Amino acid sequence: xxxxxxxxxxxxxxxxxxxxxxxxxxxxxxxxxxxxxxxxxxxxxxxxxxxxxxxxxxxxxxxxxxxxxxxxxxxxxxxxxxxxxxxxxxxxxxxxxxxxxxxxxxxxxxxxxxxxxxxxxxxxxxxxxxx
Numbered sequence: 001x002x003x004x005x006x007x008x009x010x011x012x013x014x015x016x017x018x019x020x021x022x023x024x025x026x027x028x029x030x031x032x033x034x035x036x037x038x039x040x041x042x043x044x045x046x047x048x049x050x051x052x053x054x055x056x057x058x059x060x061x062x063x064x065x066x067x068x069x070x071x072x073x074x075x076x077x078x079x080x081x082x083x084x085x086x087x088x089x090x091x092x093x094x095x096x097x098x099x100x101x102x103x104x105x106x107x108x109x110x111x112x113x114x115x116x117x118x119x120x121x122x123x124x125x126x127x128x129x130x131x
Contacts, residue, residue: 029098
């Protein structure tokens with residue numbers, strides 16, 4: 001019930017709720033086990049969502065989305081809706097969305113495939129965090 005949380009140079013314990021929301025939007029990518037893609041947006045729009053929230057220019061969004069879709073093997077599926085994809089493809093959409101804005105911290109699920117793309121992976125165990 002005491003202590004502080006620092007991620008890089010950010011002291012999260014001293015941030016307001018609004019500051020935390022901005023920090024998360026800019027510095028963290030999340031890959032959820034249930035994917036949490038928006039069904040009414042196509043694949044490219046789902047991947048580009050973090051960049052849209054950061055108010056990036058359309059040209060930047062289009063370039064980064066194309067790069068990420070290619071990187072996860074979904075280059076030709078940008079116009080498809082989520083319900084037209086397999087579970088594995090949806091997971092790759094979620095990974096691309098988490099990484100498109102180049103966050104310094106990406107939090108992923110149990111997926112070893114997603115973790116393999118990271119520079120550093122930490123595992124939470126009963127004994128604490130292990131590298």
